[in-house]
Amino acid sequence: MEPNERLIAKKEEWARAKRGLLEDGVAQDQRTRRDRLPPGQHKVNNWPVLDLGIHPDLPLDTWTLTVGGLVEHPFTWTWEQFLAQPQVELITDFHCVTTWSTFDNAWKGVLFRHIMQMANPRPDAKFVYFTSYDNYSTNLPLEACDDEDVLLIHRWNGKPLPKEHGGPVRVHVPKRYAWKGAKWVKEISFLEQDQPGYWEVRGYSNTALPWDEDRYA
Numbered sequence: 001m002e003p004n005e006r007l008i009a010k011k012e013e014w015a016r017a018k019r020g021l022l023e024d025g026v027a028q029d030q031r032t033r034r035d036r037l038p039p040g041q042h043k044v045n046n047w048p049v050l051d052l053g054i055h056p057d058l059p060l061d062t063w064t065l066t067v068g069g070l071v072e073h074p075f076t077w078t079w080e081q082f083l084a085q086p087q088v089e090l091i092t093d094f095h096c097v098t099t100w101s102t103f104d105n106a107w108k109g110v111l112f113r114h115i116m117q118m119a120n121p122r123p124d125a126k127f128v129y130f131t132s133y134d135n136y137s138t139n140l141p142l143e144a145c146d147d148e149d150v151l152l153i154h155r156w157n158g159k160p161l162p163k164e165h166g167g168p169v170r171v172h173v174p175k176r177y178a179w180k181g182a183k184w185v186k187e188i189s190f191l192e193q194d195q196p197g198y199w200e201v202r203g204y205s206n207t208a209l210p211w212d213e214d215r216y217a
């Protein structure tokens with residue numbers, strides 16, 4: 001075969017497989033531009049504050065994060081220990097169930113996957129339950145947390161995460177509505193059975209998928 005014939009054959013094969021396209025035939029980058037906003041959402045340029053109204057005062061010298069439940073190595077980190085973990089910078093969007101979204105948030109923090117590596121969940125761990133210093137809680141399947149973009153955040157757009165947004169440390173799960181991300185996170189527990197959190201027992205969807213407009217149960 002001549003080289004260009006080989007290339008054409010390869011391209012034809014890719015075309016048959018619709019390579020680089022989604023099922024609906026829209027190119028990936030086009031989809032990102034056109035459909036970046038999940039259904040029923042609108043983009044805002046500020047970052048609204050939404051919570052139960054308690055912004056706990058958490059001095060860094062007494063702040064701790066505890067990881068436990070069905071894990072081989074439960075632990076509690078101080079602020080210094082948290083900062084000594086591998087740090088990751090990510091840019092993701094943030095979708096609140098009350099219909100606003102913010103784009104291109106530059107986060108810095110520790111990957112949930114790093115927490116898993118350190119704690120080593122047992123095979124029977126299937127769910128994660130987050131508890132916060134304001135007594136908020138939320139829950140997710142372990143596989144939703146075991147993702148490349150799930151972060152325990154302590155910096156936003158180059159500054160310490162503001163207290164009203166969950167500082168010193170909050171969770172964000174970009175593929176879910178924002179209530180799945182615990183502000184002022186205090187404890188992460190690995191469980192065998194799902195345990196609904198604060199909004200999940202009050203009629204919010206347990207799965208919370210923005211692209212499915214999966215808001216309420």
Ligand SMILES: Nc1nc2c(c(=O)[nH]1)N[C@H]1C(S)=C(S)[C@@H](COP(=O)(O)O)O[C@H]1N2
Nearest residue numbers: 048049050051052132136165179181182183
């Ligand atoms: N600890 C805690 N985390 C929380 C909440 C809360 O009340 N307490 N509210 C949730 C809800 S409903 C939303 S929409 C987001 C809002 O985050 P923001 O205030 O930083 O925008 O935080 C989530 N995490």
Ligand SMILES: [Mo]
Nearest residue numbers: 050096097179
């Ligand atoms: Mo929310």
